[in-house]
Amino acid sequence: xxxxxxxxxxxxxxxxxxxxxxxxxxxxxxxxxxxxxxxxxxxxxxxxxxxxxxxxxxxxxxxxxxxxxxxxxxxxxxxxxxxxxxxxxxxxxxxxxxxxxxxxxxxxxxxxxxxxxxxxxxxxxxxxxxxxxxxxxxxxxxxxxxxxxxxxxxxxxxxxxxxxxxxxxxxxxxxxxxxxxxxxxxxxxxxxxxxxxxxxxxxxxxxxxxxxxxxxxxxxxxxxxxxxxxxxxxxxxxxxxxxxxxxxxxxxxxxxxxxxxxxxxxxxxxxxxxxxxxxxxxxxxxxxxxxxxxxxxxxxxxxxxxxxxxxxxxxxxxxxxxxxxxxxxxxxxxxxxxxxxxxxxxxxxxxxxxxxxxxxx
Amino acid sequence: xxxxxxxxxxxxxxxxxxxxxxxxxxxxxxxxxxxxxxxxxxxxxxxxxxxxxxxxxxxxxxxxxxxxxxxxxxxxxxxxxxxxxxxxxxxxxxxxxxxxxxxxxxxxxxxxxxxxxxxxxxxxxxxxxxxxxxxxxxxxxxxxxxxxxxxxxxxxxxxxxxxxxxxxxxxxxxxxxxxxxxxxxxxxxxxxxxxxxxxxxxxxxxxxxxxxxxxxxxxxxxxxxxxxxxxxxxxxxxxxxxxxxxxxxxxxxxxxxxxxxxxxxxxxxxxxxxxxxxxxxxxxxxxxxxxxxxxxxxxxxxxxxxxxxxxxxxxxxxxxxxxxxxxxxxxxxxxxxxxxxxxxxxxxxxxxxxxxxxxxx
Ligand SMILES: Cc1ncc(COP(=O)(O)O)c(C=O)c1O
Ligand SMILES: Cc1ncc(COP(=O)(O)O)c(C=O)c1O
Ligand SMILES: [Mg+2]
Ligand SMILES: [Mg+2]
Ligand SMILES: [Mg+2]
Ligand SMILES: [Mg+2]
Numbered sequence: 001x002x003x004x005x006x007x008x009x010x011x012x013x014x015x016x017x018x019x020x021x022x023x024x025x026x027x028x029x030x031x032x033x034x035x036x037x038x039x040x041x042x043x044x045x046x047x048x049x050x051x052x053x054x055x056x057x058x059x060x061x062x063x064x065x066x067x068x069x070x071x072x073x074x075x076x077x078x079x080x081x082x083x084x085x086x087x088x089x090x091x092x093x094x095x096x097x098x099x100x101x102x103x104x105x106x107x108x109x110x111x112x113x114x115x116x117x118x119x120x121x122x123x124x125x126x127x128x129x130x131x132x133x134x135x136x137x138x139x140x141x142x143x144x145x146x147x148x149x150x151x152x153x154x155x156x157x158x159x160x161x162x163x164x165x166x167x168x169x170x171x172x173x174x175x176x177x178x179x180x181x182x183x184x185x186x187x188x189x190x191x192x193x194x195x196x197x198x199x200x201x202x203x204x205x206x207x208x209x210x211x212x213x214x215x216x217x218x219x220x221x222x223x224x225x226x227x228x229x230x231x232x233x234x235x236x237x238x239x240x241x242x243x244x245x246x247x248x249x250x251x252x253x254x255x256x257x258x259x260x261x262x263x264x265x266x267x268x269x270x271x272x273x274x275x276x277x278x279x280x281x282x283x284x285x286x287x288x289x290x291x292x293x294x295x296x297x298x299x300x301x302x303x304x305x306x307x308x309x310x311x312x313x314x315x316x317x318x319x320x321x322x323x324x325x326x327x328x329x330x331x332x333x334x335x336x337x338x339x340x341x342x343x344x345x346x347x348x349x350x351x352x353x354x355x356x357x358x359x360x361x
Numbered sequence: 362x363x364x365x366x367x368x369x370x371x372x373x374x375x376x377x378x379x380x381x382x383x384x385x386x387x388x389x390x391x392x393x394x395x396x397x398x399x400x401x402x403x404x405x406x407x408x409x410x411x412x413x414x415x416x417x418x419x420x421x422x423x424x425x426x427x428x429x430x431x432x433x434x435x436x437x438x439x440x441x442x443x444x445x446x447x448x449x450x451x452x453x454x455x456x457x458x459x460x461x462x463x464x465x466x467x468x469x470x471x472x473x474x475x476x477x478x479x480x481x482x483x484x485x486x487x488x489x490x491x492x493x494x495x496x497x498x499x500x501x502x503x504x505x506x507x508x509x510x511x512x513x514x515x516x517x518x519x520x521x522x523x524x525x526x527x528x529x530x531x532x533x534x535x536x537x538x539x540x541x542x543x544x545x546x547x548x549x550x551x552x553x554x555x556x557x558x559x560x561x562x563x564x565x566x567x568x569x570x571x572x573x574x575x576x577x578x579x580x581x582x583x584x585x586x587x588x589x590x591x592x593x594x595x596x597x598x599x600x601x602x603x604x605x606x607x608x609x610x611x612x613x614x615x616x617x618x619x620x621x622x623x624x625x626x627x628x629x630x631x632x633x634x635x636x637x638x639x640x641x642x643x644x645x646x647x648x649x650x651x652x653x654x655x656x657x658x659x660x661x662x663x664x665x666x667x668x669x670x671x672x673x674x675x676x677x678x679x680x681x682x683x684x685x686x687x688x689x690x691x692x693x694x695x696x697x698x699x700x701x702x703x704x705x706x707x708x709x710x711x712x713x714x715x716x717x718x719x720x721x722x
Contacts, residue, residue, distance in 0.1 A: 002394050003395075004393060004399075006394075006395055006399055011400060012399065014396065014399055019387065019388055019396055022387070023387050026380065026383070026384050026387065027380055032683075033363050033364050033365030034365045034367055034374075034683070035375065035380055037375060037561040037562070038365075038367055038369065038372060038373065038374055038375055040369045041372060041562070073434035073435045073601075074434045074584060075434065075584075075598045075599050076598075077584050077598035078434075078435070078584045080582075080583075080584070081582035081583070081584055081585065109582055109583060109584075112583075113582075193599060195599055200602065200603045201398070201402065201599040201600065201601055201603070202434060202563045202600075202601030202603065202604055203563075220473075221441075221442035221446075221470055221473055221474075222438070222441075222442070222470060222473075223435060223436075223438050223441070224442065236438070237437075237438035238371065239562065240434075240562055240604065241561065241562050241563075242561045242562070242563065242603065242607075243563055243601065243604070246603075320394075322395070
């Protein structure tokens with residue numbers, strides 16, 4: 001069986017090893033005579049799966065003990081509202097850095113809950129760069145600062161994160177979590193839908209500093225209160241057990257290949273392959289992102305004309321590349337090269353890009 | 362490979378055919394070279410999976426066109442709060458029938474949102490029966506009446522549903538949806554976590570009458586507003602694609618064996634096997650539920666002493682039966698015999714129960 005050259009933005013390629021492992025246990029998990037989905041979420045066998053997933057994430061990202069790791073449902077989109085519901089307390093203001101569509105959506109949900117402010121934005125340039133955060137603009141009554149670490153649609157990524165803020169830092173890391181080492185202690189809340197770097201869709205990871213949990217009001221709906229899930233080890237109600245098992249396998253795979261340091265090295269290599277083609281194309285391929293804001297996860301580019309972009313996408317599809325269409329807000333092309341995308345596939349894409357350019361000349 | 366005798370309350374047994382089918386496509390769905398989880402949720406291939414799941418549910422349950430079928434995340438527990446958020450409008454009261462722990466939890470979430478009232482309850486008898494709903498007790502300003510069609514923990518089930526109510530009827534059908542024919546038009550909103558009769562955990566089905574959607578306020582958080590999902594065919598954000606694929610397979614399996622009429626027939630047969638053992642045991646096995654409230658999905662019973670219950674559970678476990686421990690609120694034993702549990706397995710349990718009783722005498 002030939003694996004596709006999968007450059008989907010999410011849900012995205014998974015490590016072949018993960019698929020093979022899951023297949024092995026599919027009908028009979030751990031000699032139970034049941035698939036993992038058929039286990040009770042209150043059974044010892046499932047509990048081990050659940051705790052292993054959490055422990056692996058803790059180890060891979062060196063998450064200190066004063067942070068909770070929650071495995072939730074609803075996607076990153078539900079976090080857009082859970083965050084202000086839980087931590088945007090009365091009299092405070094949610095402070096947002098706008099670096100793309102997802103931060104805009106996060107802001108929109110916060111506006112429904114309480115006061116908000118925009119600290120910086122690159123909207124006027126169609127989000128071609130990560131705007132500078134000037135600490136002096138953070139209001140004294142800020143409840144938190146929210147950033148989007150990687151902008152999936154525009155292909156920009158924070159290179160360094162704000163340090164020494166006097167208020168909690170919240171980051172949507174949906175599309176670059178586990179792609180590079182981070183210092184968890186710079187953050188107070190990190191969240192990510194699993195479907196790019198962590199596993200299948202249907203699981204959302206929330207990493208939250210324990211002292212932030214004190215803000216959540218008891219009057220919140222039970223399922224929307226972080227404390228509910230923190231207190232019950234994310235087993236308050238039935239968790240998405242199959243998704244969590246697959247998450248755990250992805251994390252095991254990440255451990256096996258050497259953890260985030262190794263992943264980061266390969267990710268840099270992969271991104272360089274594509275950005276080099278862009279930079280050496282004499283302007284034939286034009287990157288959407290400014291160089292100092294380039295994402296290592298989503299490489300966005302356009303061709304000289306819409307017609308050529310179309311041709312490129314059609315021929316790429318013919319050649320077996322999947323998921324290269326750019327999002328409509330940017331147009332052109334996007335190659336999502338998450339952790340599970342093999343270097344070899346990226347090299348094939350780089351070669352294809354070069355050949356396409358030559359052929360057109 | 363020997364399949365377990367799985368009587369889990371949920372997540373629960375799935376049809377072996379579903380597991381086999383999913384396994385076949387695991388590494389290469391529909392000749393895409395990708396697993397179904399690796400497909401973009403915006404791709405044609407996934408869209409077909411998604412729509413097929415919805416269409417199959419529509420067909421199996423004869424859902425009329427004036428109802429939306431939503432595929433959400435968060436479990437039935439998130440519906441406990443989404444329902445009052447969306448349809449418990451100002452000045453109105455949410456009216457609940459209490460028939461078990463789940464209805465109590467549903468009520469508790471509604472209390473956080475608005476005014477509520479309890480129309481009937483069997484709490485004083487430890488929920489051994491479905492309380493009678495006297496229509497005259499429904500307040501004029503009721504926003505809706507909420508019932509739990511099957512009480513997973515106590516093993517009771519509504520036999521006939523209220524008819525001709527002047528207010529919308531909302532039902533938590535988590536543990537008996539698709540187990541018997543129902544007249545959808547008696548209901549205005551039906552919801553169910555998938556993990557008993559429909560598939561793996563991580564998918565929640567909501568069937569809602571379109572005119573009820575008018576109640577949801579635009580000020581609701583986007584993800585918690587039913588209209589968001591109705592307008593986007595449950596593709597507003599990334600859906601749990603793998604779970605929905607498995608749901609679709611379960612529904613195909615249900616079609617293949619003849620739909621809900623056939624399922625209901627087999628379910629009655631299975632339930633009779635166990636209730637007959639109870640009724641013919643001279644009081645050795647004592648059903649928790651009163652006869653006219655018995656569930657065909659969860660058969661709950663105790664033995665003469667806690668010691669005997671323990672022995673029974675230990676020996677049953679030894680003999681390969683899984684998931685027979687009763688919930689702590691009832692004690693004793695519970696056999697969950699959802700759609701996917703084969704008659705043959707239930708017969709084995711019935712025989713085991715008879716033998717255990719003989720052996721003890
Ligand atoms: C950065 C970012 N945030 C949020 C989301 C929304 O995630 P979900 O679909 O899980 O709600 C996405 C999805 O692509 C994303 O890339
Ligand atoms: C009748 C009923 N309602 C609600 C729930 C809660 O479902 P979930 O765990 O999907 O939130 C359950 C779970 O067992 C149930 O049986
Ligand atoms: Mg973006
Ligand atoms: Mg801090
Ligand atoms: Mg119950
Ligand atoms: Mg009605």
